[in-house]
Amino acid sequence: MHKINQTIKNKLNNLLKILVLILLILFNTKNIVYAANINWIEVSKTPTGIQYLDRESIDIKGKGIIELTTKYLKIDSNNSKVIEENIYIMKINCLTNKFKDISVNGKKNLTAKWEDPDGDKLLDDVISDSCENV
Known part of the structure; x- marks a missing residue:
C-alpha cells in the first residue's frame, strides 16, 4: 500500500x-x-527629438477619445545622438486636441490630467496624425 x-x-x-x-x-x-507587433512610424522630428507612433495601437475609446502608444527619442542637439528613449501610452481627445500620458515606460500614471500641447511640434503632430481618421 x-x-x-x-x-x-x-x-x-x-x-x-x-x-x-x-x-x-x-x-x-x-x-x-x-x-x-509594434510597428513604429516616425511622425515628427526636431533638432532635439523624434516622435514615433504605433498606428496599429490606436484604439477608439468613444466621444473623440483615442488611446495609443508612442515613442519619444530625446536627441543631443550638439552631436545628434539619442540620449533618452521613452515609451508612452497616451489618451488623446481629438475634439479638444488635449492629451494625457497614462503610462510612461510601463509605469502607470494614475494621476494623469488632460494637457494642452502648448505649441510642442512633436505632440501637435502626434495628435493631428492620430486623430486624422477618427
Whole structure:
C-alpha cells in the first residue's frame, strides 16, 4: 500500500513540474508576440527629438477619445545622438486636441490630467496624425 501511494505521489509531482513548465513557456511566448507587433512610424522630428507612433495601437475609446502608444527619442542637439528613449501610452481627445500620458515606460500614471500641447511640434503632430481618421 505504501509503495502505491509513493508511486502516485511521484507521478503527481512530475505532472506538476510539466504543468509549471508549460505555463512558463506560454507566458514567455505572449511577451515575445506582443513586442513583435509594434510597428513604429516616425511622425515628427526636431533638432532635439523624434516622435514615433504605433498606428496599429490606436484604439477608439468613444466621444473623440483615442488611446495609443508612442515613442519619444530625446536627441543631443550638439552631436545628434539619442540620449533618452521613452515609451508612452497616451489618451488623446481629438475634439479638444488635449492629451494625457497614462503610462510612461510601463509605469502607470494614475494621476494623469488632460494637457494642452502648448505649441510642442512633436505632440501637435502626434495628435493631428492620430486623430486624422477618427
